[in-house]
Amino acid sequence: MHTSIATVCLSGGLTQKLHACAAAGFDGVEIMDSDLTAAYESPEEIRALCARLGLRIEMFQPMRDVEGVDAETFADNLRRAEAKFEVMERLGAELLLLCSNVATATADDDELVAAQLAELADRAAARGIRIAYEALAWGRFVRDYRHAWRIVQLADRPNLGLCLDSFHILSLGLDPAPIEEIDGDRIFFLQLADAPEMELDVLSWSRHHRLFPGEGSFELPAFLGHVLRAGYRGPLSLEVFNDVFRQTDPVATARHAHRSLRWLADRAAVAGGWEQDRLEPLQPPRGVDFVEIAGEDLSDVDRLLQQLGFDFAGEHRSKRVRLWEAGEARIVLNEQHRGSEARLAGIGLRVDDAAAAVRRAGAIGASEAFRWTLEGEQRLRGVEAPDGTQFFWDDRAGRSWRDEFGGGERGAAGLRGWIDHVNVGAGWEHFDEAVLFATSVLGLTAETSSELPGPQGLVRSQVLRTPDGAVRLACNLAPPSAPEMPRHLAIRVEDAAATARLARARGLEFLPIPSNYYDDLEARFALGPERIGELRELGLLYDRDAHGSFVHFYTPTLGGVFLEIVERRGGYPGYGAANAPVRLAAQRG
Structure with a gap:
């Protein structure tokens, strides 16, 4: 070519x-x-x-x-x-x-x-x-x-x-x-x-x-x-x-x-059907292996995860890195980044052939991400996205990087969760490039983009996902005049209300939701006084469509990252887009 x-x-x-x-x-x-x-x-x-x-x-x-x-x-x-x-x-x-x-x-x-x-x-x-x-x-x-x-x-x-x-x-x-x-x-x-x-x-x-x-x-x-x-x-x-x-x-x-x-x-x-110009076949991800948050001091994130019900799974044997787990949801906290506040730094993906994914990424011009490892530690191969987020591929189910962490207590808290979706973000100059990266390198499919009203103008949102929804990345683009939007990861649980009650009992303060939101919610869905009262009491947000319903809440922002807890009922496929303006306004304060 x-x-x-x-x-x-x-x-x-x-x-x-x-x-x-x-x-x-x-x-x-x-x-x-x-x-x-x-x-x-x-x-x-x-x-x-x-x-x-x-x-x-x-x-x-x-x-x-x-x-x-x-x-x-x-x-x-x-x-x-x-x-x-x-x-x-x-x-x-x-x-x-x-x-x-x-x-x-x-x-x-x-x-x-x-x-x-x-x-x-x-x-x-x-x-x-x-x-x-x-x-x-x-x-x-x-x-x-x-x-x-x-x-x-x-x-x-x-x-x-x-x-x-x-x-x-x-x-x-x-x-x-x-x-x-x-x-x-x-x-x-x-x-x-x-x-x-x-x-x-x-x-x-x-x-x-x-x-x-x-x-x-x-x-x-x-x-x-x-x-x-x-x-x-x-x-x-x-x-x-x-x-x-x-x-x-x-x-x-x-x-x-x-x-x-x-x-x-x-x-x-x-x-x-031509052999010339073919790349390695795409390696569609089978699921999210982990999400990494990096920063110099992540003690506030430790506290937040404990309040949500995550288990501390241990310290890494050679690095200033900790692992928290809630069922299949794994969050790695990396404190090897001096002078930086908390940020979403990396995402691990499970694939069938990690080496093939790396070869394809290199042939298409993606920059390889390197991590320092000692002898005997698993080397995860990966690449860097346009916004700096690093993506790593893992196909070694029999030998897990999780074995390098010790001293924790897995399964003690009992919270069962999954990574529902991750917001990777993109600057205005990299938005289209980020979409191309996700489709051409990660093997995701782009859904129809949408625009969400925010306090400083429309926010363009693009979801990229696998057909089965095992991996969902959301990319949001704020207006040029707006400050950079924090990244976030959403943890799916079986009962968002129960998770909220336990987190509140442990001292977690949720993102404050205005009372007017619940008045409007009752007008839209006729949920009844008891249900509306529970949502209002716990600061939960709600959405529903022909396929099912969606209950979720947000944590405060720590540095440049926050968490979302979501519950999907039925076949609800969305992300609570109707609630985004409320969330954006609340985060702006």
């Missing part, structure tokens, strides 16, 4: 972008005309830099509004094109992107368009330059790739071909299957982008909301399969216009972009 990316995808100056592309592992780049114009380096210097970095200049882009015009305008367009050809020669670029005309001063005349493209191609051929004609989704008359292909055939020049862009095709709902009928040698270039489903004019949609493959709603593996079956063997290149990526660190964004291409190539290879 030969990978490429358009410089418009990244923030910064041109040389900074080129260094980021090379560091991420890209083979080539599309250089945007505006990036070169704003650079202080000459085309020759950019050419030399790309050579030193091992980057091939795949395409120079774009030229616009050239064809289908009157003779006087076309003559000026040829003059403009000759100037760009000279720049391309200095740059060492051999392929020019030509976008279909979007101006009003163009004619709906395929014969005229083809004749003018043929003349432009002849002039380019004299300089050894090829032209890739692209049908823009908002083109004045040419907006369908099939129409563009007919014009290219009519022009009949060997150095004139097509540029196919997934956004321009899929955003209009065009059928990509006929791509297979195009001569693959005449598909000069392929640009790839994903996008969310939106009710928006296509130009604004394209300019502000494109995403990297795997992050939107387009069926890109199928689209790529059609292009490859047509015989295309050129680069897989990304062209993603997105307001977030234009503001973020170009090195991180380039790595994110490259990972998305590796994911796409793998998905297309699996769907098409």
Whole structure:
């Protein structure tokens, strides 16, 4: 697989972008005309830099509004094109992107368009330059790739071909299957982008909301399969216009972009039955092995877990690490992080083949997480997510890391629980990358995202899970003006009310819930005075749908983490989303 990316995808100056592309592992780049114009380096210097970095200049882009015009305008367009050809020669670029005309001063005349493209191609051929004609989704008359292909055939020049862009095709709902009928040698270039489903004019949609493959709603593996079956063997290149990526660190964004291409190539290879570009198979997690909370002093978390009914399962034999258990729910407290407050640092996942999971993660560009271990201690292999959370895989059921802890008393308190879900969080600049990481590296499936009202604006929430619900990760994105949201883990128990009573008897103070919430709860569900009274007394929250009901409560926040105790009745699948505004307001105080 030969990978490429358009410089418009990244923030910064041109040389900074080129260094980021090379560091991420890209083979080539599309250089945007505006990036070169704003650079202080000459085309020759950019050419030399790309050579030193091992980057091939795949395409120079774009030229616009050239064809289908009157003779006087076309003559000026040829003059403009000759100037760009000279720049391309200095740059060492051999392929020019030509976008279909979007101006009003163009004619709906395929014969005229083809004749003018043929003349432009002849002039380019004299300089050894090829032209890739692209049908823009908002083109004045040419907006369908099939129409563009007919014009290219009519022009009949060997150095004139097509540029196919997934956004321009899929955003209009065009059928990509006929791509297979195009001569693959005449598909000069392929640009790839994903996008969310939106009710928006296509130009604004394209300019502000494109995403990297795997992050939107387009069926890109199928689209790529059609292009490859047509015989295309050129680069897989990304062209993603997105307001977030234009503001973020170009090195991180380039790595994110490259990972998305590796994911796409793998998905297309699996769907098409091709061996080339396949990664190790995904290792879907079978369950959560443990959750780790790290910080310098976690004595308050010790106290909180004891109040909730967890058992102290012992100290690690060589590290400042403690283990607490409640049935299948295991929480590791790691005090080897000096100067930091409590935070959710790691999650252990049970899989069938941990080594295969590590190999796949490395091939897709994830950074491996390392932990110091002594001889005889189990080494857990894992990777680091975009937000810094570390994920570890364990497939050794016969030899557990739990044996390295001693001095505790397992099963004494009697609380039986499971890890229901974990909130991993993500900054605004990493949200889409976090979703791609969870699907492409961890093997989770993304549910439909939702928006929850908070005291400082809407909070975007995305749940990622296994089909059986054994692993659920919730990723919340607060408005940019809001402070960073604390992470939390939810422990599922058989009786939330009983757990709350015991915790309160042990001195735990719950997150205070306003009385108005319970008045509204009675109006919504008609639970009756006795049930409402119990919920109000214990500070419990409640939700119900056609599948079942949900009872839960929250602990106070300690540092950057808090716990949630949940009880699911029937087949309730949600997370109490209707109660989120109350929780967010209470946590803000």
